Every structure is written in structure tokens, then in C-alpha cells.
Amino acid sequence: MSLRAVLLITLQREPGTGYDILQRFKAGLAHVWQASHQQLYRELDRMRGDGLLTCETVSQDERPDRKIYQLTEIGLQALDAWLAEPLAASPVRQPLFAKFFAWERWPTDARREELTTLREQLKQRLKTYAAIEREWFSDPQALTPSQRAPWHTLRLGQRLTETWMEWIDEVQEEVE
Amino acid sequence: MSLRAVLLITLQREPGTGYDILQRFKAGLAHVWQASHQQLYRELDRMRGDGLLTCETVSQDERPDRKIYQLTEIGLQALDAWLAEPLAASPVRQPLFAKFFAWERWPTDARREELTTLREQLKQRLKTYAAIEREWFSDPQALTPSQRAPWHTLRLGQRLTETWMEWIDEVQEEVE
DNA sequence: TCGATCATGTAACAGGTTACATGATTTT
DNA sequence: AAAATCATGTAACCTGTTACATGATCGA
Numbered sequence: 318m319s320l321r322a323v324l325l326i327t328l329q330r331e332p333g334t335g336y337d338i339l340q341r342f343k344a345g346l347a348h349v350w351q352a353s354h355q356q357l358y359r360e361l362d363r364m365r366g367d368g369l370l371t372c373e374t375v376s377q378d379e380r381p382d383r384k385i386y387q388l389t390e391i392g393l394q395a396l397d398a399w400l401a402e403p404l405a406a407s408p409v410r411q412p413l414f415a416k417f418f419a420w421e422r423w424p425t426d427a428r429r430e431e432l433t434t435l436r437e438q439l440k441q442r443l444k445t446y447a448a449i450e451r452e453w454f455s456d457p458q459a460l461t462p463s464q465r466a467p468w469h470t471l472r473l474g475q476r477l478t479e480t481w482m483e484w485i486d487e488v489q490e491e492v493e
Numbered sequence: 494m495s496l497r498a499v500l501l502i503t504l505q506r507e508p509g510t511g512y513d514i515l516q517r518f519k520a521g522l523a524h525v526w527q528a529s530h531q532q533l534y535r536e537l538d539r540m541r542g543d544g545l546l547t548c549e550t551v552s553q554d555e556r557p558d559r560k561i562y563q564l565t566e567i568g569l570q571a572l573d574a575w576l577a578e579p580l581a582a583s584p585v586r587q588p589l590f591a592k593f594f595a596w597e598r599w600p601t602d603a604r605r606e607e608l609t610t611l612r613e614q615l616k617q618r619l620k621t622y623a624a625i626e627r628e629w630f631s632d633p634q635a636l637t638p639s640q641r642a643p644w645h646t647l648r649l650g651q652r653l654t655e656t657w658m659e660w661i662d663e664v665q666e667e668v669e
Numbered sequence: 670t671c672g673a674t675c676a677t678g679t680a681a682c683a684g685g686t687t688a689c690a691t692g693a694t695t696t697t
Numbered sequence: 698a699a700a701a702t703c704a705t706g707t708a709a710c711c712t713g714t715t716a717c718a719t720g721a722t723c724g725a
Contacts, residue, residue: 670725671724671725672723672724672725673722673723673724673725674721674722674723674724675720675721675722675723676719676720676721677718677719677720678717678718678719679716679717679718680715680716680717681714681715681716681717682713682714682715682716683712683713683714683715684711684712684713684714685710685711685712685713686709686710686711686712687708687709687710687711688707688708688709688710689706689707689708689709690705690706690707691704691705691706692703692704692705693702693703693704694701694702694703695700695701695702695703696699696700696701696702697698697699697700697701
């Protein structure tokens, strides 16, 4: 259901195509949701079938058609129902932690590479977040409450990432 | 693959039944992995079919049979292969963040309840972590490296949970 | 000329959830 | 008398991943 809800939210803000939404996931929603294009196209078609969206096909010269999706009244109601319902707690799944439970069998080289690579990815993630912050939230004090709310999520994303990075540094320092 | 790897690790430490593993997930591995009993029984049977595990059925009076699973040589090799291979970055999926992007449509009551409930769950999680720490890692200084490694994962679990809780407090303070 | 971007999909498979099912024993 | 614990499963379904497919334009 959550992918569906995320699609309802982004299309409620602004109608768009599957491709457009993919770009939003990469740009302004990188800390919120990721999905493959296959998943998006399939889910958008299902949502249209369920009456949550309408689809308008726009022909373009020299380019594939664009299928622009837009919320219906039913879609809006589904969104409101989802917002009213508290989320279930998300299950814990940390495959990296599992490796620490097999410490004796985990070769030192592999461990070093694993942690270094992860640290790089997290650093990259922080860069992405900083770019989003510059682009959308350059002056946090000047934001209206409904603009400030998404900004909070970005801040948490940053802090969680920082917490991870600090931990990696500590672990590496201790075992090297 | 990750569930399979977690099963390999826990069975390598000590053979056991699906039910046993479920208890380990609740007790000492609560910050690492969660899975339902259905998933465990299905996966254990598949792993036996793939030659990663052997299964010994032990009859008990007055109780259902216990099926004790144990790693085979092939299972050990599969574990080593998994440890050597770096993990793929885990996809970002934060349905709660999505709600913040629909701030205007998110009723105040629902939001308050959502955050309060989540905070309670996180607090509960910290209690669970504290219990694990008391039980398994009561004297961190005295641990051998291979005992200390899992302890590190518990510490990160705690810090991430604390980061979340601090953020909830800040958000609630700002909007109330 | 090669890779990236624009723009859409189908099909098979893997992983996870929910519902249903059984039945004795122990604890409250 | 009711609920939790012990111990196993089947079946249907939903969600996410991987592989395959098409085809034009634009910049290096």
C-alpha cells in the first residue's frame, strides 16, 4: 500500500507521468522513496484500473507518448484514508548486522571493503541531501508550515546518515 | 538472499528448529532481523532441498516433533560466499516521511497520534535493546573481538532509535 | 560511434504478508 | 475458563527485482 500512497501524494501535488515520478524520486524524494520504473508503470496502471487516477495520453512528435496521470476524487479519498490510518511499525532487517554475528568467518579484507564502500555510499547520500536542501529549502526560517514539514524529514535523513557514518568510523578505528 | 544468510549464521552458531530461530529473532537478534514463522518454515525447507542444511526429526512425547536443522559443508561455503560479497545498498522507503509531504491534508489529531504511537514503539524497542545488552553484553570491556562485534550492532541500533526519538520530540514541540 | 536521455512496457521470479489449520500443555 | 506456549504447516496474495524489449534524439 505504501507505494500507492506515495504515488497519490506526489500526483496530488502535481500530475505527471511514470517517468516524471521517477525523476522526482531521484531528485526531491531521494530520502523518502525509491522504486524501479517497472514498478511505477505497473502500479499506475492498476491505480487507474481501480479508479484512483485518470490517464491522459499526449502525443509528441519524435518522442514516445506521455501518459499523464492525475488524481480522481476517489484517489483523494484514498489518500485521506491513508493519512488518517497510523502506519504499522516497519520490520527490522539489517543484513550488515548479521555479518557482525559471523565475525570469525568474515575475512578482514572483505570487512574493510564492505565498511569503506558503505561509508562512501552514505557520504554520497549526504551530498544528495545537501543538494535537495539547497534546491528546495534554502531558507528554512522563511518556510510555511506545510513547506517546513518535508524539510524536517530531510533533517532526520541527514542525522540518521550521520549516525551511521560515525558508527562506521568508530568500528573501523577499533578494529584496525 | 538475506533471510537465507541470517539463517545460515544463526544455525552455524547453534543448530535448531524453526521455532528456536523465531525465539532468537525475538530475543538476541531483535535489532537484526524479523521474520514470521511461515517464512522460516518455508525457507528452512527450501534450504534443506538445496543441500545447505540437514534436518533431523526428534519425536517428543506429548509435544509435536522437533525438526532440528544443521549446516552442511555446502551451507558453510554458501555462508562464506555471502560474507565475501559486499551488500547492495538498501533501498530507501519511509512511508512516514511521505505523510509529511501531504501536511495540509494530514489531520492534526491523526498526526499527533501517529507520532505519539511511534515514540512509544521506539521506547519499547530501546527497552528490548537494554535487555539484550544486560543479558549478552553485560561487561563490554571483557568481551573477545568476536563477541564485541555483535555488541557494536546493538549500540548502533540504540543510537539510531535515539536519533529518531529526538527528532519526534523536536517536531512535536515545534508544531504543538 | 558510444553512452545518456526520453518514454514506454512484458514476463518470470523472489521475498514477504495474511489467513487458515491443528492440538496438547501450562499458566493466569 | 481463557490465554499463552510449544510446534508445525498450506495457500493465496501482494510487493519488489531482474531480465528482456523497443526506438528516437542529443552530446562527447
